[in-house]
Amino acid sequence: MKKLLFLTVLSFFLISTTYAKHQYEEYSFFAFWNYKVKGSGSDNYYQFQSDLIQDKDVIKEIKNKxxxxxxxxxxxxxxxxxxxxxxxxxxxxxxSGLxxxxxxxxxxxxxxxxxxICEGYIDNIDVTLDDWSVLKGTLYEGQKLINLLNMKAGDQKIIGEKYYRSxxxxxxxxxxNVNVYPIAKVMKSDILQNTKKSSAIYNYNALATNTIMNYVIFKTGDDFQKLLNKVFKEDAKIKYSVFFHKTIRTRYLDQEKGEYGRYSFYAHRYDYLRIAKAVMDHWNN
Structure with missing residues (x-):
C-alpha cells in the first residue's frame, strides 16, 4: 500500500500576533452569514483508524503555544x-471546535x-472571463481563469503582498477590505474601474481568490450548494458542518442567491484532515 504522509496544517493555526490579525470583527465567525455544508451524520462520515504515538517535540511545541x-x-x-x-x-x-x-x-x-470544471459548469482552466458582467471595466475582464488561480493577474498595483502590507x-x-464587500461593489469602485493588468508576476492577494469563488457561484447558479455538498459531504465525508463566509454581515438580511462568496473557511480539526485526505486521494488517483 502506498505510503501517505502529510501533516495537517491544515491544523497549524496561529494564536500569537499573526493569528490575532484575524480576530477583529472582519473575521469573526458570527459577524457574517455563510455558506454551510452540513456534516454527514452519525454513519456516513469518514472514520479514522488510529495507531497513536507520542512525539515529545510536538508536545513541547504545543505547550509553548x-x-x-x-x-x-x-x-x-x-x-x-x-x-x-x-x-x-x-x-x-x-x-463547536471550528x-x-x-x-x-x-x-x-x-x-x-x-x-x-469536472462537473461541467466551467469548461477548463483556460476559459476567458468575458461572460461575467461584474468584471466589466476592470483589469480582470477578459483574463484567463488560470491567471487568477496562479495569482498572476497583474493586479499588484491595486492590491496584494507584492507592494502592500495586506x-x-x-x-x-x-x-x-475586499472580504467585507460583495464582489460587484468592489469591482464597481472607482479604484478598480478603468484599470488595466500589469505584468504577470506572482502577487498573493484576497481579491483574486474572491473573484474566482464568485465566478464559480455565477457559473453554477442554483447548483452552488449542490457543488459544495459534493466536495465536502459526499467526497471528503466530513463529520461536522463546514463553512465559507459570505460578504454579508449578519446585521443585514442574508441572501440565498447572488455572488457573495469569500474564502474564509471554518471546519473542525478532524474535518480538515478528512478534506486533506480527499485532496491526496485525488492527487494519487
Whole structure:
C-alpha cells in the first residue's frame, strides 16, 4: 500500500500576533452569514483508524503555544492517525471546535473550482472571463481563469503582498477590505474601474481568490450548494458542518442567491484532515 504522509496544517493555526490579525470583527465567525455544508451524520462520515504515538517535540511545541503558535497537530500515515495533539483556545471550543483558516480557504476555493470544471459548469482552466458582467471595466475582464488561480493577474498595483502590507485591502486603504464587500461593489469602485493588468508576476492577494469563488457561484447558479455538498459531504465525508463566509454581515438580511462568496473557511480539526485526505486521494488517483 502506498505510503501517505502529510501533516495537517491544515491544523497549524496561529494564536500569537499573526493569528490575532484575524480576530477583529472582519473575521469573526458570527459577524457574517455563510455558506454551510452540513456534516454527514452519525454513519456516513469518514472514520479514522488510529495507531497513536507520542512525539515529545510536538508536545513541547504545543505547550509553548504562546511562542510557537501551534495549537493543533495531526499526523496521518499509512491510513492511520499516528500523532494527535492539540490545545485549542477556549473560543474555539465554545464554537463547536471550528478552526478558521484563511490561506487554506484560498486553496479550498481552487479545489472547489476544480470540481466546478469536472462537473461541467466551467469548461477548463483556460476559459476567458468575458461572460461575467461584474468584471466589466476592470483589469480582470477578459483574463484567463488560470491567471487568477496562479495569482498572476497583474493586479499588484491595486492590491496584494507584492507592494502592500495586506493581502485584502485595496491599496492598503483601512476601510476597503475586499472580504467585507460583495464582489460587484468592489469591482464597481472607482479604484478598480478603468484599470488595466500589469505584468504577470506572482502577487498573493484576497481579491483574486474572491473573484474566482464568485465566478464559480455565477457559473453554477442554483447548483452552488449542490457543488459544495459534493466536495465536502459526499467526497471528503466530513463529520461536522463546514463553512465559507459570505460578504454579508449578519446585521443585514442574508441572501440565498447572488455572488457573495469569500474564502474564509471554518471546519473542525478532524474535518480538515478528512478534506486533506480527499485532496491526496485525488492527487494519487
Amino acid at each position: 504562546k511562542k510557537t503558535g501551534l495549537v493543533s497537530y495531526l499526523l496521518f500515515e499509512d491510513d492511520k492517525i499516528k500523532i494527535d495533539e492539540h490545545d485549542l483556545p477556549w473560543y474555539i471550543y465554545n464554537n 478552526l478558521p483558516s484563511h490561506s487554506m480557504g484560498k486553496s479550498l476555493v481552487s479545489y472547489v473550482t476544480g470540481y466546478a 493581502d485584502n485591502r485595496i491599496k492598503d486603504q483601512k476601510n476597503f
